[in-house]
Amino acid sequence: MKPFYLLISCIAIVFIPAQNTLVLAQETMAPVPSRPTLTVVASPTDSIIAISYTVPESSFVNLSISGTVGGVIAIPVYEPRMPGEYTVKLNKKHWPQEVYTISVVLNHDRKRRRSRRFTHHAPDRQIASDEQLQQVWNQAISSMRFDPETSVKHWETLLENTDYENRGAAFLYSCGPLLKVADSTRVHAQIDSAVKWVPRSSVYKSIAIFMNGHDLPSSYGDVKLYPSTALQYAKKAIASADDIPLPHRKHALCSYYRVLGHSYLAAEKLDDAEIAFQKVLSLFGELPEHHTLVKNKWDGGVLKDLGMVKTLKRDYDGALQLYSDALVKNPWDTDLWNMLQRVYTLRHGTDEGYRAFATRLEQRLPSKNEADEIRSLIGKNFPDFSLKTIEGETINFADLKGQIVVVNFWGSWCGPCIPELSMLEKIHSEYSDAPVKVIAIHDMFRRGIFKDYLSTIQKIAEQTNISFPMLYDTKEANIAGRSDIRHTPTTLIIDKEGKIQYEEMGYVETRFLPQVKAIIEKLIAG
Known part of the structure; x- marks a missing residue:
């Protein structure tokens, strides 16, 4: 009888004169079930599952598959559908062994929902390790x-x-x-x-x-x-x-x-x-x-x-x-x-x-030295560290004493950090014959992810033609945390005695280079 009802509903929509549409449509649509039907054809060990469902009237259809343990694993249908019968076939070969529930919901209304359960066996499937x-x-x-x-x-x-x-x-x-x-x-x-x-x-x-x-x-x-x-x-x-x-x-x-x-x-x-x-x-x-x-x-x-x-x-x-x-x-x-x-x-x-x-x-802007209002790193000692570069070389801060060190804290997720790296490359090139060292430290520890960012850093270094040392922070060193770095990008300039003499949070292209160069020249001149 379901096809008959579908046929009648279609005829009512298309052919009934406008002045009678409401009354006749109510009469013909009334017998149509408001919930969809749902049939699942799958054996526990076969790789293919066939899901058939009917939509009694034009509706937004949400067809989902979820496991009792793994949760939602697929939503093969999430779109409006006209009245009719539909079939979806999926490959479940790589699904884990579990009891699954397939649900079809109309117009996000849980009262208009059908669901079926089935068990899938996958004894040969290899589960990836946590690592x-x-x-x-x-x-x-x-x-x-x-x-x-x-x-x-x-x-x-x-x-x-x-x-x-x-x-x-x-x-x-x-x-x-x-x-x-x-x-x-x-x-x-x-x-x-x-x-x-x-x-x-x-x-x-x-x-x-x-x-x-x-x-x-x-x-x-x-x-x-x-x-x-x-x-x-x-x-x-x-x-x-x-x-x-x-x-x-x-x-x-x-x-x-x-x-x-x-x-x-x-x-x-x-x-x-x-x-x-x-x-x-x-x-x-x-x-x-x-x-x-x-x-x-x-x-x-x-x-x-x-x-x-x-x-x-x-x-x-x-x-x-x-x-x-x-x-x-x-x-x-x-x-x-x-x-x-x-x-x-x-x-x-x-x-x-x-x-x-x-x-x-x-002239209205707050001074960075107003320590009571805004925390400042200027005048503080930069913490000692021993970090590796993306090439595997170890750099110790103690070995940099006697030089002016420009330190940039950045992250691969930080949009403004990338153009700032290019500006720092210009500083590195311009002061290559001066006692000036430029380094960049990727802020990994505060994001909770360490060596797995290494390939991304290497890719960025290659794309931006960076030649100065690019280091990555570690849980043990925690330079970003010990330096009280709260934002990326942040650039510090450290004098020959290891004290911070300049701090810049954020990146404004028009003033970054002139400010950094002015501080470097001042420190070189003594």
């Missing part, structure tokens, strides 16, 4: 910013091991690189898997960040973004914030509302974005006292967001004021100075006069 899986994880993470295609392959390798305990994070982190290499259906299926595995507000926030594109690396180029999805999950994060302990909830909400603002920006809803960013400032003002540096960074970042809104609204005077206030809060932001100059030029039709404007602004 092997961790290595693949590190490779997936390290390639996310520069090689999304490779990153996706690594995530897929992890997800093939359905007994992998960190599947939820693998589903989540693969969403970013998938934007570059996959279509909407696959991206959203991956999101759905992540949410099913880890239904937490922090996960919803991360999904929104991926989908609004705010934190995607520039190396991705043009990718299709999904602002409506970003808005959906940003709002869901805010609504689900009760899962965060009370002492931290307001701080999390600050972050969630800021992501909501970025999602509204991606959706070109400027008024809503402005309201969201103002909400962040309001919430942050209610938080207990924070370290001044943290508070300034937050306030400065949100003021920059509001400046972007004003710029898009062509309120250039408002944008100039907000960017100026943001720089007073956070003068080491890598983008703010360039954004300020751009808006100044838009406001005045020329950049003539900008230098004087920027000079007046710099």
Whole structure:
């Protein structure tokens, strides 16, 4: 009888006159079951599984496969479907031995769900070791910013091991690189898997960040973004914030509302974005006292967001004021100075006069030596270390005494770090005959990943033609932690006695080289 009902429903939709459509459609659609049917054909040892299901009426279909231990392992269908019968065939040869549940859900409504269970035997399957899986994880993470295609392959390798305990994070982190290499259906299926595995507000926030594109690396180029999805999950994060302990909830909400603002920006809803960013400032003002540096960074970042809104609204005077206030809060932001100059030029039709404007602004900026307000490393001894370069050579800081040492802390995940390395290469070349040593230390320890970043560092060094020593931090040395390095990139200049004489957090191309060279010349002159 099901085909008969489907036929009747189709006829009702196509041929009934407009004035009678509602009544007759109700009469003909009433007998149609609101839930799908589901049939699974699979033997415990065969490699092929056939899944057949019917869709009684036009619906969004979510067909998923999950194990009782391994969780969601596949979502072969995640898209709208017309009424009809459908069959999906999958190869389950590499699935682990387990009891699986196949579910089909219509319109995300669990009341319109069918599910079936089956057992799969895989006695000959070899399970990857924890060490092997961790290595693949590190490779997936390290390639996310520069090689999304490779990153996706690594995530897929992890997800093939359905007994992998960190599947939820693998589903989540693969969403970013998938934007570059996959279509909407696959991206959203991956999101759905992540949410099913880890239904937490922090996960919803991360999904929104991926989908609004705010934190995607520039190396991705043009990718299709999904602002409506970003808005959906940003709002869901805010609504689900009760899962965060009370002492931290307001701080999390600050972050969630800021992501909501970025999602509204991606959706070109400027008024809503402005309201969201103002909400962040309001919430942050209610938080207990924070370290001044943290508070300034937050306030400065949100003021920059509001400046972007004003710029898009062509309120250039408002944008100039907000960017100026943001720089007073956070003068080491890598983008703010360039954004300020751009808006100044838009406001005045020329950049003539900008230098004087920027000079007046710099007089308002806090001094880096105001230790009571903003922590400073200047005047402190740089810690001794013994680290290896990417070529395997060992460098001891004690051997560098008597030279001026330029130390750059960077990370392969940090976008502004890469052009700064190129600037440091110019310093290295220009002062090759002077008592000046340039080194870069990859901040591995604070990210919790060590030698597996080595291939990525080597690749970056090759791409950027770096010839000065590139070292990598270790858990034992912990130079970044012992130096109180809180941001990447951070550049320090150390005098011949081993004391820090210059500290620069962030990277502003127009002033980095002149400042670094001026300090070096001063130290050389004594």
